[in-house]
Amino acid sequence: MTAGRVLYAGLRLLDRQMLDRDGVPCGNVDDLELTPGADGDALYVTAIHAGPGALLYRMGRRRLGAWLQWAHDRLAPEGEEISTIPFQHVRDLGGSHVTLGLGRKDLATFSQERWVRDHIIGPIPGSQHEAE
Amino acid sequence: MRRPRWGVPASVAVLLLAGCVSHPVGPARTHGKYSGKASTTAESALSAVETARLSAQTGSRDHAFGPYLSVILGESEDAVTGVQGTFDSIQPPDEKADQLKQKLDDLLSTAADHLTNLRVAVRRGEIKGLEQLAAPLAGDAKDLQRFMDGLQ
Amino acid sequence: MKKFIAITLGILTAIGGFVDIGDLVANAETGARFKLSLAWVVLVGVLGIIVYAEMAGRVAAMSKRPVFDLVRERLGPGFGFANLAASFFINFLTLTAEIAGVAIAISLVSSVNYLLLLPVTGFLVWLVIWRMPFEWMERIFGLMGLALLVFAVTVWKIGPDWNHIFHQALHPAVPSKETPFTYAYFGIALFGAAMTPYEVFFFSSGGVEEKWTKSDLNLNRANVFVGFPLGAFLSLAIMLGATLVLAPRHISVDSLSQVALPTAFEVGKVGLAVLILGIFAATFGAALETAMSAGYIVAQFFGWTWGKFTKARHAARFHLVVLMSIVAGVLFGLSGVDPIKVTEYSIVLSAAALPLTYFPILVIANDRDYMGDEVNGPIVNGLATIYLIIILLIAVATIPLMIITKAGA
Numbered sequence: 001m002t003a004g005r006v007l008y009a010g011l012r013l014l015d016r017q018m019l020d021r022d023g024v025p026c027g028n029v030d031d032l033e034l035t036p037g038a039d040g041d042a043l044y045v046t047a048i049h050a051g052p053g054a055l056l057y058r059m060g061r062r063r064l065g066a067w068l069q070w071a072h073d074r075l076a077p078e079g080e081e082i083s084t085i086p087f088q089h090v091r092d093l094g095g096s097h098v099t100l101g102l103g104r105k106d107l108a109t110f111s112q113e114r115w116v117r118d119h120i121i122g123p124i125p126g127s128q129h130e131a132e
Numbered sequence: 133m134r135r136p137r138w139g140v141p142a143s144v145a146v147l148l149l150a151g152c153v154s155h156p157v158g159p160a161r162t163h164g165k166y167s168g169k170a171s172t173t174a175e176s177a178l179s180a181v182e183t184a185r186l187s188a189q190t191g192s193r194d195h196a197f198g199p200y201l202s203v204i205l206g207e208s209e210d211a212v213t214g215v216q217g218t219f220d221s222i223q224p225p226d227e228k229a230d231q232l233k234q235k236l237d238d239l240l241s242t243a244a245d246h247l248t249n250l251r252v253a254v255r256r257g258e259i260k261g262l263e264q265l266a267a268p269l270a271g272d273a274k275d276l277q278r279f280m281d282g283l284q
Numbered sequence: 285m286k287k288f289i290a291i292t293l294g295i296l297t298a299i300g301g302f303v304d305i306g307d308l309v310a311n312a313e314t315g316a317r318f319k320l321s322l323a324w325v326v327l328v329g330v331l332g333i334i335v336y337a338e339m340a341g342r343v344a345a346m347s348k349r350p351v352f353d354l355v356r357e358r359l360g361p362g363f364g365f366a367n368l369a370a371s372f373f374i375n376f377l378t379l380t381a382e383i384a385g386v387a388i389a390i391s392l393v394s395s396v397n398y399l400l401l402l403p404v405t406g407f408l409v410w411l412v413i414w415r416m417p418f419e420w421m422e423r424i425f426g427l428m429g430l431a432l433l434v435f436a437v438t439v440w441k442i443g444p445d446w447n448h449i450f451h452q453a454l455h456p457a458v459p460s461k462e463t464p465f466t467y468a469y470f471g472i473a474l475f476g477a478a479m480t481p482y483e484v485f486f487f488s489s490g491g492v493e494e495k496w497t498k499s500d501l502n503l504n505r506a507n508v509f510v511g512f513p514l515g516a517f518l519s520l521a522i523m524l525g526a527t528l529v530l531a532p533r534h535i536s537v538d539s540l541s542q543v544a545l546p547t548a549f550e551v552g553k554v555g556l557a558v559l560i561l562g563i564f565a566a567t568f569g570a571a572l573e574t575a576m577s578a579g580y581i582v583a584q585f586f587g588w589t590w591g592k593f594t595k596a597r598h599a600a601r602f603h604l605v606v607l608m609s610i611v612a613g614v615l616f617g618l619s620g621v622d623p624i625k626v627t628e629y630s631i632v633l634s635a636a637a638l639p640l641t642y643f644p645i646l647v648i649a650n651d652r653d654y655m656g657d658e659v660n661g662p663i664v665n666g667l668a669t670i671y672l673i674i675i676l677l678i679a680v681a682t683i684p685l686m687i688i689t690k691a692g693a
Binding site: 172178179182183186187189190193195196197199202203204207211 | 693
């Protein structure tokens with residue numbers, strides 16, 4: 001593992017708004033995955049968790065959170081969206097956002113958006129336009 | 133065993149929503165409490181009667197149009213019959229309270245009749261003559277005020 | 285010249301936009317029951333919202349993020365979620381009341397029962413959010429709201445004894461028919477009507493939607509420093525009209541039609557028509573703002589895309605929340621709840637929940653990471669802290685008072 005930046009994960013990472021590679025909001029950092037380093041002493045942030053159930057899991061509702069994640073995995077037909085984002089996909093931590101090198105469509109946070117878009121909002125006439 | 137976190141806020145929310153839906157009226161066990169409810173009932177009725185009087189004056193001055201008067205007079209009438217219904221549903225605790233109820237009921241019924249006349253007149257478009265038609269309401273207002281003073 | 289027009293337009297819009305059904309009901313009710321003994325609360329309230337709305341606008345301009353977006357980030361998901369739940373619930377009550385207000389305004393000129401008008405009103409509110417550009421929305425309803433100035437015309441027509449008026453207002457005392465508890469309760473209601481949280485959500489999200497930058501800070505300040513005081517002026521005019529016309533006749537306000545009665549009586553048909561137009565505009569504008577606020581706060585907590593400035597398809601969940609909130613508000617209204625009661629509850633609970641909304645603003649407005657060098661100065665911080673203490677005291681006192689006074693009966 002290469003040496004990483006040192007910062008307050010609780011302040012600068014957790015609950016931050018994530019932007020995808022096009023600068024579009026794609027969810028919040030719900031949770032972080034920590035892995036012990038080679039020396040066994042320090043913990044390193046290795047992934048971001050974001051998606052259905054992740055926040056609940058972190059806030060202590062473990063069973064409900066895990067169930068939501070499981071339900072989402074079962075129901076998501078598109079398959080490849082990830083709710084565990086390996087940290088190497090983080091491109092930038094500047095500003096107050098966490099910018100990813102992935103497109104939002106690759107993320108689990110998008111599947112609900114896609115469903116609502118396809119089944120409810122999209123079919124309403126005028127959804128193609130900006131409401132502005 | 134952890135207490136449910138949503139229990140308290142949820143029940144507060146339910147109680148508040150329920151409060152919006154109806155005017156919860158409890159029983160009145162003592163004469164004092166009953167007298168208090170009679171007083172607030174009369175007060176509400178007085179407000180409705182005076183609203184109707186002022187509206188009638190406004191109409192006769194040609195200062196308001198039909199739909200507006202129709203709504204406000206209809207609301208006044210509903211207000212009086214409403215508080216009357218609520219008050220009637222409370223059991224009088226003793227004989228003195230019985231007499232009180234009789235008296236107030238009479239006052240409210242009379243006022244409600246006068247208000248009905250006004251509402252009907254507006255619906256018929258007879259707006260200019262409203263103030264005259266509302267003349268009996270002055271007496272109703274006085275009676276209600278006297279009733280409330282008598283309860284002190 | 286163009287800048288001047290923009291500023292003037294902004295201010296005019298602000299006046300019309302700062303009175304909603306909560307203000308109409310609270311000020312009329314208070315004037316009828318307490319005459320002018322609570323007038324001072326309006327002034328205290330307007331200073332409070334000036335301080336906090338300026339901060340919220342500054343946060344939007346400097347951090348490019350609306351306040352609620354930052355609540356979870358800065359104060360944690362636990363506080364953020366409690367905040368979201370409470371704010372959403374209260375906002376929902378307000379939305380229901382505003383939609384009902386629009387329907388009632390239409391019923392006053394058409395004599396169609398307002399219940400029948402609720403569905404079409406909800407649809408119109410949704411349609412405007414769905415299709416009308418943001419600036420148009422603000423301008424049209426803001427300018428139409430200026431019709432409420434007829435309240436001031438009403439007072440002027442009555443021509444009261446101003447010495448007496450000022451004396452009454454400057455020597456507040458609990459009226460003999462009331463108790464200190466009902467006095468405090470209505471004071472809280474007035475305060476909640478003046479410092480409505482949804483204004484802040486909407487203001488700061490709107491600022492981000494309109495892409496405010498540091499150079500817009502002065503426009504923000506002009507809006508706030510002129511708009512809100514003029515809103516307070518309207519509030520006091522409403523209170524004064526009720527004091528002079530309704531109170532002497534023992535009329536207590538429990539419907540929107542009574543709010544218009546002083547104007548009808550004193551000014552006549554034209555005044556009444558203008559007033560109803562103003563009520564329509566004020567409540568419709570507020571319905572738009574509360575419906576969008578529902579979408580803003582949910583979407584911002586979860587990090588979804590949001591706003592009118594993107595294709596609706598690309599902010600699907602935001603629009604779904606807006607749509608469902610409006611539908612739920614219409615259904616709640618159709619259940620026959622008294623819209624005035626709902627209004628009363630919404631403003632009192634707004635007052636109680638103010639710390640949830642304002643504490644994060646104060647924290648973030650002092651954070652250099654978000655604000656750059658536009659952090660709060662000492663005067664702003666001093667004022668804001670005093671108000672924070674006031675709203676914390678109110679938060680603690682509200683529910684007990686609600687129980688003691690049976691919600692102001």
